Amino acid sequence: MTTIRDVAKKAGVSVATVSRFLNGSGYVSADAAKAVTSAVDELKYELNPVARSLNTKQSNLIGLILPDITNPFFPELARAVEDVALTYGYTVVLCNSDENPEKEKNYLNTLKKKYIAGFIVTSNQLDAPHYANMALPIVALDRAINDKIPTVSSNNREGAAMGTNALLERGCKNILFLRGPNELNPANERYQGFMDAIEASGAKYHVVTCPFHFSESQKITDEFLKAHKEIDGIFASSDVSAAGALKAAVTLGIKVPEQLQIVGFDGIAMGEMLSPGLSTVAQDVYKMGAIATRVLIKRIENQPVDQHFYEVPVQLKLRGTTKGVAE
Amino acid sequence: MTTIRDVAKKAGVSVATVSRFLNGSGYVSADAAKAVTSAVDELKYELNPVARSLNTKQSNLIGLILPDITNPFFPELARAVEDVALTYGYTVVLCNSDENPEKEKNYLNTLKKKYIAGFIVTSNQLDAPHYANMALPIVALDRAINDKIPTVSSNNREGAAMGTNALLERGCKNILFLRGPNELNPANERYQGFMDAIEASGAKYHVVTCPFHFSESQKITDEFLKAHKEIDGIFASSDVSAAGALKAAVTLGIKVPEQLQIVGFDGIAMGEMLSPGLSTVAQDVYKMGAIATRVLIKRIENQPVDQHFYEVPVQLKLRGTTKGVAE
DNA sequence: CTGAAAGCGCTTACAG
DNA sequence: CTGAAAGCGCTTACAG
Numbered sequence A, B: 001m002t003t004i005r006d007v008a009k010k011a012g013v014s015v016a017t018v019s020r021f022l023n024g025s026g027y028v029s030a031d032a033a034k035a036v037t038s039a040v041d042e043l044k045y046e047l048n049p050v051a052r053s054l055n056t057k058q059s060n061l062i063g064l065i066l067p068d069i070t071n072p073f074f075p076e077l078a079r080a081v082e083d084v085a086l087t088y089g090y091t092v093v094l095c096n097s098d099e100n101p102e103k104e105k106n107y108l109n110t111l112k113k114k115y116i117a118g119f120i121v122t123s124n125q126l127d128a129p130h131y132a133n134m135a136l137p138i139v140a141l142d143r144a145i146n147d148k149i150p151t152v153s154s155n156n157r158e159g160a161a162m163g164t165n166a167l168l169e170r171g172c173k174n175i176l177f178l179r180g181p182n183e184l185n186p187a188n189e190r191y192q193g194f195m196d197a198i199e200a201s202g203a204k205y206h207v208v209t210c211p212f213h214f215s216e217s218q219k220i221t222d223e224f225l226k227a228h229k230e231i232d233g234i235f236a237s238s239d240v241s242a243a244g245a246l247k248a249a250v251t252l253g254i255k256v257p258e259q260l261q262i263v264g265f266d267g268i269a270m271g272e273m274l275s276p277g278l279s280t281v282a283q284d285v286y287k288m289g290a291i292a293t294r295v296l297i298k299r300i301e302n303q304p305v306d307q308h309f310y311e312v313p314v315q316l317k318l319r320g321t322t323k324g325v326a327e
Numbered sequence C, D: 001c002t003g004a005a006a007g008c009g010c011t012t013a014c015a016g
Helices: A004-011 A015-023 A030-043 A049-056 A074-087 A101-113 A156-169 A185-201 A214-227 A239-251 A285-300 B004-011 B015-023 B030-043 B049-056 B074-087 B101-113 B156-169 B185-201 B214-227 B239-251 B285-300
Strands: A061-066 A091-096 A118-121 A138-141 A151-154 A174-179 A204-209 A233-236 A261-266 A279-282 A309-312 A315-317 B061-066 B091-096 B118-121 B138-141 B151-154 B174-179 B204-209 B233-236 B261-266 B279-282 B309-312 B315-317
Touching: A004 A015, A004 A030, A015 A030, A049 B049, A061 A074, A061 A101, A061 A285, A074 A091, A074 A285, A074 B074, A074 B091, A091 A101, A091 B074, A118 A285, A138 A285, A151 A156, A151 A185, A151 A285, A156 A174, A156 A185, A156 A233, A156 A261, A156 A279, A156 A315, A174 A185, A174 A214, A174 A239, A185 A204, A204 A214, A214 A239, A233 A239, A239 A261, A285 A309, B004 B015, B004 B030, B015 B030, B061 B074, B061 B101, B061 B285, B074 B091, B074 B285, B091 B101, B118 B285, B138 B285, B151 B156, B151 B185, B151 B285, B156 B174, B156 B185, B156 B233, B156 B261, B156 B279, B156 B315, B174 B185, B174 B214, B174 B239, B185 B204, B204 B214, B214 B239, B233 B239, B239 B261, B285 B309
Parallel strands: A061 A091, A061 A118, A118 A138, A138 A151, A151 A309, A174 A204, A174 A233, A233 A261, A261 A279, B061 B091, B061 B118, B118 B138, B138 B151, B151 B309, B174 B204, B174 B233, B233 B261, B261 B279
Antiparallel strands: A091 B091, A279 A315, B279 B315
């Protein structure tokens, strides 16, 4: 392995000069610069990041903490984070937290010892004191941890209103809202958005709390639909729930979208694979991840961050579970 | 930050002794051990992994190289890798390669400089010389890189035969096989398995090559079905393709499973969300990831690895796209 | 603008 | 069984 020493020797300068040149810190004469450059080239020298870390107490590692990569919302997020990180020379460490504070703390700790540069956190816990007093740069996704920590999220409330209105505009008179878990910030915002739109309309509605889980959603919808034949629209707080609702309806022999229209929220890839295709309020998950990563890297590199709150617009995607679109 | 020096001072021994004790290397007297233990406790000392890495040229980082985490097959794999890694004190770095050799090499290189302990690789390229002459422990998923590198995969061939037979046993007389890309090892094995079963049966069949991509699969199936009304069974090399086939059939007004039965391969979560639920040859992806990780860690820690080839059994899951199961 | 030297926090022969 | 010392490969005041 060739070291900075070898380069210094070959270039006829000291290691300090090589280091300074390589890091762009401190003055280096044009001659020295030239000598170092060609020595680096000839020897194909590459800085040892571990040795550097030990000195600077910094690394180019970014931690991505999310509940579970297996949840269809996260892979695209992870992809975006990795893509942007790579562009800026960072590497991402994957941390599944299962929303378990102990696991989170554990990761935080382990990685801090490795001089990790910062974290992107998608935590669903409503308070997380272990994040608050961290010295490291953090960016939160989907929920504000505190006002010091930049947050990226979708405009959930508006999005939910859009989704609800899509149903209303297509003639739904009696809507079931599959509300997400109360602990989830985004779920609550979506609930607000639903309420905004439904109350403005004067239409009848029901709200049922329902986890973001396929078969539970199917079961809950199945039971509800049996007891409430009058339901002609379902707005679900997540696509997975919407998929459960759709399956329940199809299984009950209810025609979608003729008798019952359904709109989900998320925009995951599975939506188009269903029959009929799932209409949904699509989040730009990739963009969220990309923004979060860019903001994080800015903070890591001490560049000014203009905002503390980034809201990514959501987009209504109409497919076969609502009227007017064949598919 | 408390260092090994502080511990040594408090325990009244040298740093060498503390290091030896902490690493279980070399002799340490009972007295010294006790003194060090309590010093560590009192100071809540934790070894600095970066400093250690610089000496040992080792780390507890594992690289997971996969084509794209966004592909529904990989999140569960990543989850398994991370779970097992965590258990053994390793941390996983996520690397999306897009099956691009340059990106792979780049990651290999970057992480080698960080003294990464080893790699788990899911590469679809048929040859990968840059893996062959690596000094680091590697475990391959789904394809053998060379005979030095342990490989974990499903019994694709048998599985495909099972899937085909499931169709045959349910009365299919004219089967369309959606064959996966020729570059993919597993896809070829599945083709073999299909051929084994179909030739033994004497039934009619067609083979069409088709990428593991939803809308392409839908399109290809749509066209084929229009031209070949006699098809009564489709076996797809992946669930995503099967989902495309199902959508094509449903859109054409073909009744599944009455007129056309479909079986996929993979067992991804989406399968049960479809209507009807997708029958499939399910891989135990989690298990594959877990085995690969355990094998890798054994190699990293120089423990004996008994086998070089691990085949994880596949399981037929019958749902609504084949006859005899409501749903 | 440059180099000698100390230091980041460990590990590991080596001598005792 | 133990400690002094060198070394892993860098960075960073400091003096010049």
